[in-house]
Amino acid sequence: MMARLVLRDVDVQHGRTRILFGVSASIAAGQIVGLIGPNGAGKSTLLNAIAGQLSAKGKILWSGKPVDARDIGFMPQHCQVRAELSVLEVILLGRHEQLGWRIADDTVNAASRILAFFEISDLAARSMQTLSGGQQQLVLLAQRLLREPQLLLLDEATSALDVRHQMHVLKLLKDYVARTGALVLVAVHDLNLAARHCETVMLLNGGRLVAHGAFQKVITPDILRSVYGIEAEFIPSQSGTPVILPLSPTSVEANPMEKSP
Ligand SMILES: Nc1ncnc2c1ncn2[C@@H]1O[C@H](COP(=O)(O)OP(=O)(O)OP(=O)(O)O)[C@@H](O)[C@H]1O
Numbered sequence: 728m729m730a731r732l733v734l735r736d737v738d739v740q741h742g743r744t745r746i747l748f749g750v751s752a753s754i755a756a757g758q759i760v761g762l763i764g765p766n767g768a769g770k771s772t773l774l775n776a777i778a779g780q781l782s783a784k785g786k787i788l789w790s791g792k793p794v795d796a797r798d799i800g801f802m803p804q805h806c807q808v809r810a811e812l813s814v815l816e817v818i819l820l821g822r823h824e825q826l827g828w829r830i831a832d833d834t835v836n837a838a839s840r841i842l843a844f845f846e847i848s849d850l851a852a853r854s855m856q857t858l859s860g861g862q863q864q865l866v867l868l869a870q871r872l873l874r875e876p877q878l879l880l881l882d883e884a885t886s887a888l889d890v891r892h893q894m895h896v897l898k899l900l901k902d903y904v905a906r907t908g909a910l911v912l913v914a915v916h917d918l919n920l921a922a923r924h925c926e927t928v929m930l931l932n933g934g935r936l937v938a939h940g941a942f943q944k945v946i947t948p949d950i951l952r953s954v955y956g957i958e959a960e961f962i963p964s965q966s967g968t969p970v971i972l973p974l975s976p977t978s979v980e981a982n983p984m985e986k987s988p
Contacts (some may be wrong), residue, residue, distance in 0.1 A: 730756040730877060732777070732910055736785035739772050739934075747783070747934045754927075756877065756910040759900055761925035761942070762847045763915060765955055768931040770914040771804050774880045778803075800876030806867050806912075808855040815851045817849045818842060821873030836874060844899055845869045857947055860887040868896060872903060876963070877902075881913040885920075897924040906968050918946060922968045930954065943968070952977055 732754045739747040742973060743803040743882045762770045764895050778801040787794055808817055818838045818932060819830065836840050843847045858929040864887045869880065877968050879900075885893045901924070915921050921928055926981055930938045930945050932954045938945040951959045955975050 729794035729908065730755070730790045730895060730910065732912070733786065733787075733788040733791075734777075734877065735771075736816050738772070738784040739769075739781060740784075745934065747776070747889070749785070750931075750934075750936045751785075752929060752936060752939055754912070754929075756911060757904060758926040759897075759904060759911040761913055761915050762931065763918065763921055763928050763946075764931035764937075769881050769934040770931055772933065772934075773889070773912060774882050774912065775799070775803070777881050778879075794878070798852060798876060799878045799880060800871035800874060801880045802867060802871050802882060804882040807863065808867070810855075812855050813851070814847065814853050814858070815857060815865065817855055818851075818867055818870050818873055819869035824975050825947040832914060833929045841869045841873050846895065860891060861889065861937070864888060872899075875907060875909075877907070879909055879910050881911065883914050883916065885913075886916070893920065900924075920969070920982070923966065935964045967984060 733753075734750050734752045736943040737747055738745065750773060762773065772781070775781045777794060778802075779785055779801060780801070789795070789798055795963055815838060818841060819834065820879050822834055822837075838971060839848070842851055845864065845868070847865050847869065850858065850862060850866070855866065858866065864884065868881075870886055885896055888896060897920070903909060904911055913925070915925075925942060927940055928945050928946070929936060930950070937954060938950070948959065948961065951957050958974045958977060960972045960974055962972055964970050
């Protein structure tokens, strides 16, 4: 039976402030799911709760059991390596549970392969400290994939990448999902990227799950107005997925940033 992530009435509170309000969803593995919503909607909070990085009320189940850290790969929003480590060392740390006195040949080979997949083999000996923001992001993504997690949680993990690298990484993720049947849950601001690469999207607003389904059903001109506070044009494209062209912000009242329903 295919694995499934089940969220049941997930509530998160910081101090006295409630951040997530009863988020419930049942998400089948074998797809890339986009977590979308305006700033402050609760995307990072939900990913952190699923990753077990903060306490939440309700149930978060992967294949019917509480999420086990060994099943997941999690890339938080602000992720940096401060230590003086080479790119290869950082990649190998993706399998730190398996590293012993001797690093097995297949681990080194897997690390070399993942560097090649991400087209960063030439960076292997470089110190992480000398890399650009986008290069660091590629290395950290490659590190997460090395251990082949069944549940991959990515918080704006392609935000520092140029367009070509973004497309390349999303193609890698698509191939990874097809090969392993994993579930990739990715918080993303770029709606056109979500439209093209995510099988389904979950729209959060004010800490609540507003909609969950195929992008074209979830994202409509009305939703862009009421949730994002923008007027936008939907331009038909050859791919069959319309391109969203933001035109103007609606009035301040209609912009619900940080507004709790
Ligand atoms: N430690 C904290 N203490 C209090 N409030 C917090 C804390 N962390 C986050 N929040 C609040 O929780 C809400 C949701 O934040 P979160 O980072 O999950 O949103 P987001 O959808 O990921 O936003 P963005 O797109 O801007 O990254 C925001 O209103 C934020 O101010």
